[in-house]
Amino acid sequence: MSKQPRIELIILGNELLLGSRTNEHLSYLGRELSSFGLSIACNHVVQDDAKEIERAFKDAWKRCDIVITTGGLGPTSNDKTRETIAKALKKELIHDSEVESAIKDRLSQTGMPLTEKALKQCCRPEDFKVLPNRIGTAPGLFYKEDGNVLIMLPGPTVELRNIFERQAIPRLQQEGLLQEEKNALQLRCSGVDESILEEHLAPLFQEYPEVKVGYFPKQNIVDLRLSPVKPGLKTETLQALAERCKEKLGSNFVCYGDDGLAKMVLQMLSERGRVIAVAESCTGGLLADAITNVPGASKIFAGGAVCYNNDAKIEMLDVPEALLLQHGSVSAEVALAMATGAAERFYSDYALSTTGFAGPGGGTEDAPVGTVYVGFYSPMGAWSRKVHFTGDRPTIKQLAVNAALDWIRRELLEENPEEIDRSIETWMIEEILG
Amino acid sequence: MSKQPRIELIILGNELLLGSRTNEHLSYLGRELSSFGLSIACNHVVQDDAKEIERAFKDAWKRCDIVITTGGLGPTSNDKTRETIAKALKKELIHDSEVESAIKDRLSQTGMPLTEKALKQCCRPEDFKVLPNRIGTAPGLFYKEDGNVLIMLPGPTVELRNIFERQAIPRLQQEGLLQEEKNALQLRCSGVDESILEEHLAPLFQEYPEVKVGYFPKQNIVDLRLSPVKPGLKTETLQALAERCKEKLGSNFVCYGDDGLAKMVLQMLSERGRVIAVAESCTGGLLADAITNVPGASKIFAGGAVCYNNDAKIEMLDVPEALLLQHGSVSAEVALAMATGAAERFYSDYALSTTGFAGPGGGTEDAPVGTVYVGFYSPMGAWSRKVHFTGDRPTIKQLAVNAALDWIRRELLEENPEEIDRSIETWMIEEILG
Numbered sequence: 001m002s003k004q005p006r007i008e009l010i011i012l013g014n015e016l017l018l019g020s021r022t023n024e025h026l027s028y029l030g031r032e033l034s035s036f037g038l039s040i041a042c043n044h045v046v047q048d049d050a051k052e053i054e055r056a057f058k059d060a061w062k063r064c065d066i067v068i069t070t071g072g073l074g075p076t077s078n079d080k081t082r083e084t085i086a087k088a089l090k091k092e093l094i095h096d097s098e099v100e101s102a103i104k105d106r107l108s109q110t111g112m113p114l115t116e117k118a119l120k121q122c123c124r125p126e127d128f129k130v131l132p133n134r135i136g137t138a139p140g141l142f143y144k145e146d147g148n149v150l151i152m153l154p155g156p157t158v159e160l161r162n163i164f165e166r167q168a169i170p171r172l173q174q175e176g177l178l179q180e181e182k183n184a185l186q187l188r189c190s191g192v193d194e195s196i197l198e199e200h201l202a203p204l205f206q207e208y209p210e211v212k213v214g215y216f217p218k219q220n221i222v223d224l225r226l227s228p229v230k231p232g233l234k235t236e237t238l239q240a241l242a243e244r245c246k247e248k249l250g251s252n253f254v255c256y257g258d259d260g261l262a263k264m265v266l267q268m269l270s271e272r273g274r275v276i277a278v279a280e281s282c283t284g285g286l287l288a289d290a291i292t293n294v295p296g297a298s299k300i301f302a303g304g305a306v307c308y309n310n311d312a313k314i315e316m317l318d319v320p321e322a323l324l325l326q327h328g329s330v331s332a333e334v335a336l337a338m339a340t341g342a343a344e345r346f347y348s349d350y351a352l353s354t355t356g357f358a359g360p361g362g363g364t365e366d367a368p369v370g371t372v373y374v375g376f377y378s379p380m381g382a383w384s385r386k387v388h389f390t391g392d393r394p395t396i397k398q399l400a401v402n403a404a405l406d407w408i409r410r411e412l413l414e415e416n417p418e419e420i421d422r423s424i425e426t427w428m429i430e431e432i433l434g
Numbered sequence: 435m436s437k438q439p440r441i442e443l444i445i446l447g448n449e450l451l452l453g454s455r456t457n458e459h460l461s462y463l464g465r466e467l468s469s470f471g472l473s474i475a476c477n478h479v480v481q482d483d484a485k486e487i488e489r490a491f492k493d494a495w496k497r498c499d500i501v502i503t504t505g506g507l508g509p510t511s512n513d514k515t516r517e518t519i520a521k522a523l524k525k526e527l528i529h530d531s532e533v534e535s536a537i538k539d540r541l542s543q544t545g546m547p548l549t550e551k552a553l554k555q556c557c558r559p560e561d562f563k564v565l566p567n568r569i570g571t572a573p574g575l576f577y578k579e580d581g582n583v584l585i586m587l588p589g590p591t592v593e594l595r596n597i598f599e600r601q602a603i604p605r606l607q608q609e610g611l612l613q614e615e616k617n618a619l620q621l622r623c624s625g626v627d628e629s630i631l632e633e634h635l636a637p638l639f640q641e642y643p644e645v646k647v648g649y650f651p652k653q654n655i656v657d658l659r660l661s662p663v664k665p666g667l668k669t670e671t672l673q674a675l676a677e678r679c680k681e682k683l684g685s686n687f688v689c690y691g692d693d694g695l696a697k698m699v700l701q702m703l704s705e706r707g708r709v710i711a712v713a714e715s716c717t718g719g720l721l722a723d724a725i726t727n728v729p730g731a732s733k734i735f736a737g738g739a740v741c742y743n744n745d746a747k748i749e750m751l752d753v754p755e756a757l758l759l760q761h762g763s764v765s766a767e768v769a770l771a772m773a774t775g776a777a778e779r780f781y782s783d784y785a786l787s788t789t790g791f792a793g794p795g796g797g798t799e800d801a802p803v804g805t806v807y808v809g810f811y812s813p814m815g816a817w818s819r820k821v822h823f824t825g826d827r828p829t830i831k832q833l834a835v836n837a838a839l840d841w842i843r844r845e846l847l848e849e850n851p852e853e854i855d856r857s858i859e860t861w862m863i864e865e866i867l868g
Contacts, residue, residue: 017474019464020650020659022456026479030453040451042486045460045477052476059493216454225454278740284726285719288740292718293828295794303746305739306712306722312737312780316750346746360729394727 004230005065005177007033009043010056012071012081012155016045025070028161034212035184036169037228048072053084061088065148066177071155073138075117081152082123082141089143091125099130103137131167133159140164142171149177183235184227185242190261190406192252194222201245208241219395220402223258251413261405262290266300268412269350276408277346278304279317279338281329281355282372287401302346307338317341330355330364332373335384339375351377352404353384358396372400376407438664439499439611441467443477444490446505446515446589450479458591459504466598468646469618471662482506487518495522499582500611505589507572509551515586516575520559523577527557533564537571565601567593574598576605583611617669618661619676622688624695624840628656631686635679642675653829654836657692685847695839696724700734702846703784710842711780712738713751713772715763715789716806721835736780741772751775764789764798766807769818773809785811786838787818792830806834810841 009029015021026043033040044060046052053072060067072081086093100122104114121138124130131140131151136159141152151168153160172178189197194217201224205213210233214225224245226238246253255264269276278287288304291297305316310329313319319337327333338353356372363369370391375384385407389399443463449455460477467474478494480486487506494501506515520527534556538548555572558564565574565585570593575586585602587594606612623631628651635658639647644667648659658679660672680687689698703710712721722738725731739750744763747753753771761767772787790806797803804825809818819841823833 016457016460017464017477018468018648019461019466020648022458022461023450024456026450027453027456030451032453034452039481041481042490043451043479045479047473047475056476214452214454280719280722283723284731284735285714285722285724285738285740286726288714288719289717289723289831290719292720292740292742292792293831295827297718298742298796301718301742303739303741303743303750304719305737305750306719306726307737308726308732308735309737315779316737316739345749358726362732393729397723397727 005038006041006063007038007066007068008060008064009040010053010060010067010069011043011045012048012053012069013045014048017047024157025155025160028157029068029070029164032164032169032182034227035182036178036180037183037231037233038178048078048080050080050084053081054088057085057088061148061150066151067149068151068153070153070160073121073140073152073154075115075120075137079120079138082125085150085152086125089125089145091127093123094126096122096124096130099124099139102132102139106133106137129171131163131171133163134166135159135162140167142168144175149175178231180231180233181235183233183238184225185238186226186257187224187242187245187249188254188256188258189222189224189249189252190220190254190402190409192222192249197222197224197249197252201248204241204244204248208237211238211241219398220406221254221261251410254409260290260294261402261409262297263294265405265409265412266291266294266297268409269300272412272415274349275300275302275347276350276352277302277342277348278351278404279342279353279375280304280306281308281313281338281353282358283354283397283400283404284308284358286397287352287354287404290401290405302348305342305345313338313341317345328364330357330367330371330373332384332386335373335375336382337375339377339384340382343377349379350408351375352408353377354400354404356396356400358393358400360393370396372396372403374400374404374407376404376411378408378411439472440475440497441472441500441502442494442498443474444487444494444501444503445477445479446482446487446503447479448482451481459589459594462591462595463502463504463598466603466616468661469616470603470612470614471617471646471665471667472612482512482514484514484518487515488522491519491522495582495584500585501583502585502587504587504594507555507574507586507588509549509554509571513554513572516557516559519584519586523559523579525559525561528560530556530558530564533558533573536566536573540567540571563605565597565605567597568600569593569596574601576602578609583609612665614665614667615669617667617672618659619672620660620691621658621676621679621683622690622692623656623658623683623686624654624688624836624843626656626683626686631656631658631683635682638675638678638682642671645672645675653832654840655688655695685844688843694724694728695836695843696731697728699839699843699846700725700728700731702843703734706846706849708783709734709736709781710784710786711736711776711782712785712838713776713787713809714738714740715742715747715772715787716792717788717831717834717838718742718792720831721786721788721838724835724839736782739776739779747772747775751779762798764791764801764805764807766818766820769807769809770816771809773811773818774816777811783813784842785809786842787811788834788838790830790834792827792834794827804830806830806837808834808838808841810838810845812842812845 044056046056072079129142133139138154140163143150212227212229216223285306307313310324318341335355339351343351353375357363357369359369370389389396478490480490506513563576567573572588574597577584628649646661646663650657719740741747744758752775773785777785787809791797791803793803804823823830
C-alpha cells in the first residue's frame, strides 16, 4: 500500500455522546497510526444502536481502505457490533472453539464461570480472523475483502491498546498492508516558546519534506513530534533529523518521549548521588507532588514543607521574621530564605522554593496575581528569580512548578558543561538576585 | 418539537484525528444538550478539507433535525466550513455589514487592524442568521430550512461555549424548537460504591421514568446526573427528585454540582472558624495541593509537611524515633503521630496525615502496595485508619487524598448531627485504631 490508505474510525460511545467521558480511543489510535505515516480521515462516534452502527459501517466500508471499529464486542445485550457488522457483510456468525477455550482459560484464572452471556463472545463472523485478547475476554476481529480491511477492537482501553499493538499492527504488516515499523519521535523541550522554536528549526525541516512536524505546547513545555508524511520514511532519516534538532535545541531539550521535568531532574540528581527538598508557598504542594509522582522518588526526595502563612515559614523553614516584615512573604528574599531553610531542615544538597500570588485574590501593585518568586539552593550557592504567569489558579501553580524544575534541570546540566549548547537559550525568567 | 430531534455534530479537527488534543467540544455539547433532554445521535470528526466537510454535512443534513458544526469559520485559508456549506446548500456568500462593524469594534479594542483575511469572516451565506461573537471575531451562524436547523459554531473553546449558550440556545427557544429551560442536576457522592448507590436508589428512580439517571464514578467519587429523558420535564419535578436522593444519600452526599471534597471541607472549616494542616508521606504533596487549589485556602490552611524519610518525620513532625523503629513508617501509629505533629507544628485545630505504599516498588506482606494509613487529628482526639487501594502510583495517591478529605468531611458533618442521615453509610475504610 504505497498510496496513503483512507482510514475511518467508528467508535461506539453513548458515554462520549453524553459528554461524560472524553474520546481517548481517538487520541490513542490517531497517535499510533500517525507514527506509521497513516492518518485517520474521519472518526464517527455513534450510539450503541444496531441501526446507527449499520449505517456508519456501510457508509465507511464503501469509501475506505481500512475501517476500524471500537467497542460493542462484549457479553451484554448492549454489545451489538459483531452481530450488526456480520449482517451488513452478509456473514453467518459461527462458533469459534479456539476463542471459547481462550475465554475459558482466562475466566478460570479469575475463578469466574463461563456464563451464557460470555459465550456470545466465542462467535465470529465467517471468514473473519480472530485477534486474540491476552488480557480480557472479547477478542478483536480482522477481515479482508478485495484488499479492504476491517479491524474490530474491544472497547476497554487496556484491551484495545494491547490488541491493536500486538495483534492488529503485526497482522497488517503480515498481510503486506503496512510495510514498515513504527516510526515517530518526540522531543520534549522546556523554557522556550513554540514560535521561537518553530522559527529556529524551520530551515532544518525544509530539508526534510517527507517528515511531518507537529508542535504541541502545554504549560511552557513544547513537544515536538516528528512522523512520516506517508509510509516509506526510513527510521535512520528520522533519527538523524531528531539528533540535529536536539543539537540545535541545546539545553532547551529535555528528553525524547514524554517523561516529565521531575523525572529528568531526579535522574540527574540520582546519577550525582544528590538529594533534594522543597519549600512551597504558592504552589501549595504541587511541586512535591510532581516529584513524588516519579517511582523511586523516595531515594532522592528528602521532603517538603508547604508553608502558606508567616508562622509556618518561621517555624518550619527558619525564615527570619525580620525578612518577612521588611520584604513581605512574596519576595525574592523570602524565596531564598525558604530554599535555604528547606535544604537545612531536610539535610538536602539542593532545594527549590516558591512564593507568589496564584490568584484569583491577592497580589500587589509591584507583584500582581501571577507573580512568583522561585528560590534555588545548591552546593554552589543560593539564588532566587521573579517570574510572571497568566492563567487560573491551578495553571499558575503548574507553570511555577515547571519553572522551578526547569531551573534546577539547567543548573544540573551546567555541572556537565559538555552537554550544553546555548544556541537558543531563551530564559523566560527574569533574574532578580544573582 | 415534542419528539426527540435527531442531532448530529460535525467537528473539524485535524489535531483531534492526529491524537494531539482530546475532543472537548463533544464532551461539552453532549453535556449541555443532555441538560435539555436532547442527545447527539452521532459525532463526526473530519479533516479540515472541503471534500470531507461537504460529504459529512450533506449526509447529516439529509437525515437530521439539527446539525451542529464546529470550527473552520476563522480567517485563514484552512477555514473552509462557511464556503463549503454555502456551496452544498447552493447559497451565495454575501457581505454582512453588521458583522463587519462588530469585527472592527472588536479588533479596535485590541489595537489590531482589520486585515484582508479577517474580512472573510464578514461573509455569511444568504438566508443565514448571524449568532454574534462577543469575545472573538468569527460569529456563529444559524439556518433553518423546512424545520431543519443548522448551527455553525467557531472552533475556539471559549467562543464556541459563549455563542452556544448565549446565542444558539436562545435562538432555538425563540424559534419554538426548544420549549424549555436547561434542566439537569448533579449530585456528588463520596465514600459509597456506584453499585450500592444504584441498588439503593433504584426504587426511587422507578417513580420517575421521565428522568434519565447517569452514574459517573471516578476515584471513589460518584457523580449522579439527573436530566430529562426528553424535552418536557418540569424543573420542580427534577428538584424534588434530587432532594429525595440527597435525603437517602445521607452523609454520602457531598454537594450539588462539581465542587471537590477539598472545597467542601474548607467551607465547613471556615464556617466553624477552624484551621487545618497536613502531614504527607505517600501522597507526597497531593493532599496539600488539593487543598491549596481552592481559592482563599490561605485563610484556613496552616500548612503541610511532605516527609518521605524517617529523618524528616522526626525533624519536621516530631514523630518519635522509637515509634518508627517499632512499627515501621507505614503504620497506624506513625500516621497518628504525623497528624498530631502537624497540628502542633502548624498550630492548627485539625490535621490529616498519610503514610503508605503508592508503588510500584515497596510494600510488605502485611502492607502490600496500595496500603495507606490515614491519620486524623481534631479537637476531640486523634485516630488513624488503614485503607487499601489498587491502581498506578498517581491513582493510589489520589484515592488516599480523597479518603483523607472524606474522613474529615464526615467528622465535620457529625459535629452538626442534624445534617446527617446514616441510611446508606458505607465506609470503605477499615478502622484500625479507634
